[in-house]
Amino acid sequence: MSGGDAAREVASPASVRAALSVRDFARSYGETVAVAGLSFGVGAGEILGLVGPNGAGKTTTLRSIAGVLPMQRGTIEVAGCDIARDEVAAKAALAWIPDEPRPFEILTVDEHLEFTAALFGLVDWRERAGALIERFELTEKRRVVGAELSRGMRQKLAFCCAWLCEPRVLLMDEPLSGLDPRGIRAAKRAIAELAASGTAVVLSSHLLELIEELADRILILDRGRGLFLGSLSEARTSLTGGAHASLEEVFMTITGERGADAGVPDEGTDGEGA
Amino acid sequence: MILGHRGLSTLARLKLRGTLRRQARRLRTPSGILFALLGLALMTLWLGAILFNRELGDDFGPARQPASLVMVEACLAAFTVMSLSGALNHRGIFFPPHELETLFSAPVTRGDLVRHRMQVDLARSLFGGVIFSLLIVSRLAHPLLGFAGTFLSLITLSALRQLVSLVLCAAGGRLSGFLGGRLTVLLQIGLGITLWLGLMMALFGDTFFLPEQSSRLHAGFERALEGPFLAALVSPWRPWAEMMVAATFAGFLSWALPCALVLPLLFEVTARLGVDYREASIQTAGVIERRIKRLGTSGPLGSGEVTGAVAARRNPWPFGRGPARAVAWIRTAEILRRARGTLLRSALVLGLVTLGAGFVVPVGEAGALGGHIVVAWVGLVYLGAGMRFDFRADFDRLEQIKTWPIGPGRLFLATLLPGALLISLLVATAIGIRALVLGTGHSALALALILGTLPICALAWIAVDNIVFLCAPVRFAPGQVGALHHAGRGMALMFLRLVVMLVALSLVALAAAAAFFAADTGLELGGDIARAWAIAAGLGALLAVATALVWIGGRLLHRFDVARDRP
Numbered sequence: 001m002s003g004g005d006a007a008r009e010v011a012s013p014a015s016v017r018a019a020l021s022v023r024d025f026a027r028s029y030g031e032t033v034a035v036a037g038l039s040f041g042v043g044a045g046e047i048l049g050l051v052g053p054n055g056a057g058k059t060t061t062l063r064s065i066a067g068v069l070p071m072q073r074g075t076i077e078v079a080g081c082d083i084a085r086d087e088v089a090a091k092a093a094l095a096w097i098p099d100e101p102r103p104f105e106i107l108t109v110d111e112h113l114e115f116t117a118a119l120f121g122l123v124d125w126r127e128r129a130g131a132l133i134e135r136f137e138l139t140e141k142r143r144v145v146g147a148e149l150s151r152g153m154r155q156k157l158a159f160c161c162a163w164l165c166e167p168r169v170l171l172m173d174e175p176l177s178g179l180d181p182r183g184i185r186a187a188k189r190a191i192a193e194l195a196a197s198g199t200a201v202v203l204s205s206h207l208l209e210l211i212e213e214l215a216d217r218i219l220i221l222d223r224g225r226g227l228f229l230g231s232l233s234e235a236r237t238s239l240t241g242g243a244h245a246s247l248e249e250v251f252m253t254i255t256g257e258r259g260a261d262a263g264v265p266d267e268g269t270d271g272e273g274a
Numbered sequence: 275m276i277l278g279h280r281g282l283s284t285l286a287r288l289k290l291r292g293t294l295r296r297q298a299r300r301l302r303t304p305s306g307i308l309f310a311l312l313g314l315a316l317m318t319l320w321l322g323a324i325l326f327n328r329e330l331g332d333d334f335g336p337a338r339q340p341a342s343l344v345m346v347e348a349c350l351a352a353f354t355v356m357s358l359s360g361a362l363n364h365r366g367i368f369f370p371p372h373e374l375e376t377l378f379s380a381p382v383t384r385g386d387l388v389r390h391r392m393q394v395d396l397a398r399s400l401f402g403g404v405i406f407s408l409l410i411v412s413r414l415a416h417p418l419l420g421f422a423g424t425f426l427s428l429i430t431l432s433a434l435r436q437l438v439s440l441v442l443c444a445a446g447g448r449l450s451g452f453l454g455g456r457l458t459v460l461l462q463i464g465l466g467i468t469l470w471l472g473l474m475m476a477l478f479g480d481t482f483f484l485p486e487q488s489s490r491l492h493a494g495f496e497r498a499l500e501g502p503f504l505a506a507l508v509s510p511w512r513p514w515a516e517m518m519v520a521a522t523f524a525g526f527l528s529w530a531l532p533c534a535l536v537l538p539l540l541f542e543v544t545a546r547l548g549v550d551y552r553e554a555s556i557q558t559a560g561v562i563e564r565r566i567k568r569l570g571t572s573g574p575l576g577s578g579e580v581t582g583a584v585a586a587r588r589n590p591w592p593f594g595r596g597p598a599r600a601v602a603w604i605r606t607a608e609i610l611r612r613a614r615g616t617l618l619r620s621a622l623v624l625g626l627v628t629l630g631a632g633f634v635v636p637v638g639e640a641g642a643l644g645g646h647i648v649v650a651w652v653g654l655v656y657l658g659a660g661m662r663f664d665f666r667a668d669f670d671r672l673e674q675i676k677t678w679p680i681g682p683g684r685l686f687l688a689t690l691l692p693g694a695l696l697i698s699l700l701v702a703t704a705i706g707i708r709a710l711v712l713g714t715g716h717s718a719l720a721l722a723l724i725l726g727t728l729p730i731c732a733l734a735w736i737a738v739d740n741i742v743f744l745c746a747p748v749r750f751a752p753g754q755v756g757a758l759h760h761a762g763r764g765m766a767l768m769f770l771r772l773v774v775m776l777v778a779l780s781l782v783a784l785a786a787a788a789a790f791f792a793a794d795t796g797l798e799l800g801g802d803i804a805r806a807w808a809i810a811a812g813l814g815a816l817l818a819v820a821t822a823l824v825w826i827g828g829r830l831l832h833r834f835d836v837a838r839d840r841p
Contacts, residue, residue, distance in 0.1 A: 066379040070550045092381035102372030104285075106292030115288055119281030119380050145292065 018077075019044045019200035020065065020094075020169045025074035027060050027224075034060040035224040038074070042200040044168070047191070049215030050204035051247075053255055056221040058204045059099065062171045065202070066096035079168040092120065095167035099174040101158035103146030109133065109157055110142045113164055120165040132160045136186065151178035159187060163194065170194060170201045176210060188214060212247040220254050227254050278389035278545075279382045286394060312762030321408070344499045346414075346518050350427060350511040357435050366443045366554030367391050367436065371563045378552055385545040392436055392541060396429055403428045415521040423518035423526065426533055430514070433540040437547075444549040593691075597680045601688035605663050609696055643717075646705045646724050650731070653701035658735050663693040665831070666743050672834065683828030690740065690824075694733040702728055723809065730820050737823035738774045742767055744830040778819040786812035 018041035027035045035057040042048045050058050063069045065076050067083055067090065076083040079093035103112055113133070117125040133139055136156040141149065149157060155178045162170060175191070176184050191214060195201050205211055211218060212232060220228040228235055228250075235250045245253075300306040367388055369377055377387055407424040414420025498504060513529050520526035592606055593599040668675060668689075678685065702725050709721055746767070789811030794804035 063375075066375075068375055068378040068552065069556075070552045088381045088383055091379060094379070096375065096379040098375045102375070104289065104292070104373065104376075106296055107288050108292075111288045111292070115281065115285050118284035119279075119382070121280070145296070 018042060019046075019079055020202065021075075021077040022061075022065065023075045025061065025064065025071075025076060027057075027064055027069065027072050033224050035064075035221075038221070038224075038226050040219055040226065040229055042169070042202055044198045044200055045195050046217065047195050047201040047203055047215045049211035049218040050202055050221065051206070051208065051211055051218060051251060052221035052227075055223070057224040058221055059173055060224075061221070062096070062173050062202065062204055063098075065169075066094065066171055067091050068096070093168040095162035095165055095170050097155075097158045097162050097170070097172045097175055099177065100151075101154045103149065103154055103157055105147035106145055108143050108145050109138055109149075109160075112146070112157055112161055116161040116164050122165065125164060129160070129164055132163050135190065136160050137183070152180060152183055155179055155187075156183060159190065163190065167199055170199050172201065173204045174206070175203065176205070176207060208247040208251060218247070220251060222255050278393070279386040281380065282382060282386055282390040286390065286397075309760075309762035309766065312765050313760070314762070316761050316765060321405075342496055343512075343515050343519050344505065344508065345496060346515040347508040347511045348495075348499050348504070349410075350431075350514055351508045354431060354434070354511070357431055358438050366439060366549075366551035366558050368558055368562060369555060371559040374556060374559055378555075384551065385548070388436070388440070388545040388547075388551075389541065392433060392544065395432055395436070399429060399432050415519055416526070419520050419523065419526040420518055423514070423520065423530065423533075426530065426537070427514040427518060430533065430537050430540065433537060433544065437540060437544040440544060440547050440549045440551060443551045443554045444547065593688075597678070598684040598688040601678070601680065601685060602692050605689060605692040608663050608667075609661075609692055643720055643724075646708065646721065649704050649708060650701055650724060650728060653704060654697065654728075654732055654735050657697045657700060658732070658739055661693060661697065663696075664689050664736060665740050669743075669747060676831075676834070681828070682832040683825055686737075686740070686827040686831050687824050690733060690736050690827075694729055694736050697732045697736070698728040701732070727813065727816060730816050734778060734816075734820045734823050735771075735775065737820065737827050738771050741774075741823065741827050741830055742771060744827070744834055778816075778823075781819060782812050782815040785815035 020042040022041065023039045025035060025038045026033070038057070038061060040048070050061070052058050060069065064071060065078070065083065067087055071084045076090075078090040081090035081093065083090040104115075107115065110129075110133075113125070113129040116122075117129070133142060136159050138153065138156055138160065141153055144153075146154070146157070155175070159175075162172075170191075172191075176187055179187055188210070191201060191203070203211065203215060215232070217229065217231050218235065219226060228239065230238075232247060232250070235247075235254075236245045239250055239253050301310060369387075369391065403425050406428060407421045410424050411417050411420045414424070499508065513533050517526060517529035517533050520529060590606070591599065591603050593602040665672065675685070680688070705721075705725065746763075786808040790804050790808035793799045793807040794801065799807070
């Protein structure tokens, strides 16, 4: 198992019904195929690292799971709810942090949390919101409006909003960009702890060290196709032949063999592979 | 039902509070208070003019005929055509791009999102609706009932527009592609504008025409509209028109009640359509965001989208090669790549100004020259503000621009020159056409002088604009918060620019007059030579002023702190 396991105990994937299940998901923009027949699952408490070169389909996949983009083909279930048929229930169980969070320009940090609480129908949220604001070092910015927040602060605010609604599934696209070293450290710890509390996390990043440190399993995408899904140790053994190869070496080996579908298991409908 | 999701109501409430807070924050500085007061004064004057026009019209002006039912029906029909033409281009439902990711991934139904958007639109259209209602009410039988009827009609139309754009979204790309084709949309907009202008002329014609001309125009329109085909065409708007022209409260109520019921019905039907508008909305949000950004940077006349085919064309190097020339080349490329739409719009505006100047200034030698000067002046001010191919457009890149290995003065000149030349060319074309059409025997020398000094004047005017921008870098795009402050600031900046230009022109006039008197009275060289001296001195002074402005601009650019103010 990869790093981050000291902080939490990951439930055995096979024993837990997948919190997130993606089956035969495909998506295109006009003639361009962004994602072609992708299947994977993420169990409760598990962190899945999503890696791939630019244009691989990572963000499209995450935005579709989040319900930002409509489904074209396949099935996505969040906490057992189909995102196409039971959209509101599915969305109530997930939180989405895009690569460039854009807060409401005229709302303060506090008001963003107030809105999030109302949106997710939370009660007794204020104390927890205060703790989150403190945790993500936004105490001095509570009354600052979105337009005046720096990139890192916007990221931290997005974290606060996502954490506040205690999601069953958390989707993050490049979550550490814009954060300072302290922020990065706090964010990594927070992600690990959230997963330990039972949230399924999908983490997309080009920072392979981050994935290596936090993810239990990795999904490598290229040109909309899944090239590998499994743990890093499995990847090391099956793809590079070396037990100590880094994720970067694994990534380069796999994406160097463009078009090869090796290593992608055909997952069961309930995400047993997770 | 109509209120929608609690979270979205909270959002609307918080956004209203945020808007008020932002307005209050603007009032914390002396300049903020000053601009707000100026903006308020402008608005008060405008609204006052509208209201007094209504109240005093009967006492101080000619008696106005109330608009007939068929005329109001036709007005509503024209307004609907124009409004729905916009829906063809913007399918789905519009959300600001920064709200899309949050709202589309939120646990609320799409219907709730539609309700929320329609409520926000309704709130935002209150101000515009009130102004428009006040404008039109002078033509309606009863001011209060007319106002209420107009307002209700307008907000119903806004809801209808949303319904149509969602239906088009549901119908898919093919139908909207057919209906929204560039030619069809142009035709629809053209038809709508023609109808609208015609009816406005008929309704408010007496402001521009003599009473008998106005009455003839009015009667002619009514006759045309009473024909069976046109009457049938505009009849669907009958209930709303009846409500607007009602003279008694009972009459108003009998039409207003069904009309008022239609509004919530439209609301709910739109919200319950069940259309998956996400894809279209993301596309629409992107298009609108890019357009607003271009409006805020390159100005309303320079906001054309650069298509792939246009971008594939190679751009010429009209100023030659070299560092400063490379800067001028970039500007030229920008102008050429956005030129088609810009030139078309500019030609249209200049044509109208040229035509107007022909009416305003009586023809004759002095009149023709006066008209040319009006065209030149309005052209410079309008195009200078509308086409911003300079630092006002490139502010976001200023950090990078400041690292370029070019002196600030040359950089300033190279940035401004292509735009100044384009504006001069457009204005010169308008003046040339006007001179040819009028064909009066004015002095060729005077015309040559006007045309010859245009590039220098354009450069000086744009330089003043850029100097002011570098001193107070403020951008404003439609839809942004702070319109009142912006109106006040715009007024103050326009005043400042006019003062600078007047000082510059006074210097030019002073130099020309001094040269004339020195040659004519001091050296006794004779009238013609003295005039030549005056022209040469005036041109020299104009060049000196332009050079000084470029130098000042360069210094300001050099001293500009990119970390200080962001527009």
